Amino acid sequence: MPNLPRAAMDPDSRAAVPRFDDLLAARARIAPFVRRTPVLHDPELDRLLGLQLFMKCENLQIGGAFKLRGATHAALLIAASGHQGRLLTQSSGNHGAALALACRRLGLALTVVVPRTAPRSKIEAMRREGAELVFCEPDQASRDAAVEAVRAEGDVAYVHPFDDSWVIAGQASATLEWLEEVPKLEVILVPVSGGGLASGTALAAHAHDPKIEVFGVEPSAAADARASLAAGSIQRGLVGPTLCDALRAELGPLTFRILSAHLAEVLVVEDDEVLAAMRFACERLKLVLEPSGAAALAALLKARHRFRGRCVGVMLSGGNADPETLALALQAPVPALP
């Protein structure tokens, strides 16, 4: 168990923007539990793209997605605060599976509220780690109602999948590693769903160098963060069907505040561009990406002329693709380079 941190003694800290020392502390706390993922760089690909590309392979994180970082951090701090009951979260998959793994390792019980449309592979991953699953309809109101119902049963500690300073500080650790390895990054492309990963990425990047341009990436069918940042307030009800099942959440108050201050822009990709990026990842990078995990790569391939000559980081955020989706991607047209 880590030393009882400042954060664990101050519940209000979970709604605050994490400071740089919070990010560093989070990284140190979770280091024994997460994998330092590789950063891929291919000089031949650079030549084709006309830029320098450094990809952070969070699809190779334990559990197949960056989510283990924030989930482990939240679970560690909740355990350190003396909470004795269950943990509770809501998730379409990767966060729930990551928190389930973190809880099993730390000996904590967990309930996850899951939309019934979540991918099979992610539901199986949560079950495998011993989480109790409560299914709901795939909309925010149903999710909230199911969460409240479990909360009403008693002593549970809720872990928000993204709008939580502890979770954000945990996600930031991926970018701390990345910049340690490639301190010259000028541009970072990161997918945005609820904004936990994007917030952690932007905070870590700007603590390193305020001039780094951090771009969010969304599927066009769930471009709510783009609309929210343009409008200056959180826009709801904009999320339609997309293969990027893990990018369908809407921003929360904390992530909206952070992303408003830190994102250069939100880029938008289509599902067919995401499938083409998944195929590109299989054939060229030898990496399996899930649609949401390929979104930032799709945006880079689409907007590569804009970033010509620059040093670009692309976050490959997850690899938990169903075999059917991967097989679909293998039939996508190959992106033409250069």
Place this chain on the structure above:
Amino acid sequence: MPNLPRAAMDPDSRAAVPRFDDLLAARARIAPFVRRTPVLHDPELDRLLGLQLFMKCENLQIGGAFKLRGATHAALLIAASGHQGRLLTQSSGNHGAALALACRRLGLALTVVVPRTAPRSKIEAMRREGAELVFCEPDQASRDAAVEAVRAEGDVAYVHPFDDSWVIAGQASATLEWLEEVPKLEVILVPVSGGGLASGTALAAHAHDPKIEVFGVEPSAAADARASLAAGSIQRGLVGPTLCDALRAELGPLTFRILSAHLAEVLVVEDDEVLAAMRFACERLKLVLEPSGAAALAALLKARHRFRGRCVGVMLSGGNADPETLALALQAPVPALP
């Protein structure tokens, strides 16, 4: 250009077993041209398997296979020796593509003799790098005849795909990196085709610790190395159809000599076990492996009870799978664990 090495001045050295200092020199020479590939370790997977597993990800090597190491080393030494003409090799794909990349980078011309049944993705990779291709029938006699025909045209430097001390010393660099990261390896599983990678792996492993048990792995339809080591002489004509297209070569005099002295045993896998290992790699490791690149993983999954409690290294040697083969693997039955 590297300093002119001892090896480049002594043609006979290409038929000699490389010494440990040859391996170290090769690693230093090729370091600017190859990727230090990651070693994957998953504590949760260890728990399921009942052993410690460290996978060397040569599928993430530039070009998608370990072959760039040996090819770059041979090309560097040929260039350093003052040869002015073309280079020539024979290859079903990965070696040819790797030598093509190495030659383009060093400004050398290359001709590759290719069996007409080689996978499309590998033929395209060689073309992309500007190699001249000469097609032949997929048997050793046709290959040899085509090579002799090109040789007869004049000043060419032949690079054997595996039975060459320079190539073997280059391939050994993967294992030097691996043991630097995981010095406690007790067992290594490596695929065997012509034996260049297996020879380099075994020489590097036994220079580090003579007690490491190095197992070769072959598809049952091309178990010629197993038969050769059992018989005490190179057995020919034993290679039938297998999905593991890169494991169909037969040993040469040099690799036979090295593997006879260094391999604990040759394990055999079936094509359906290889497909299951490819699916396992996609789903669990988020890595794309070609059939030959998944052979050692398939052997580990099959024989895991034999290695219980031990510290095992598995060489993931390549990832250049055709989309059709990968799609086939995604339909394979999932290997049951534990």
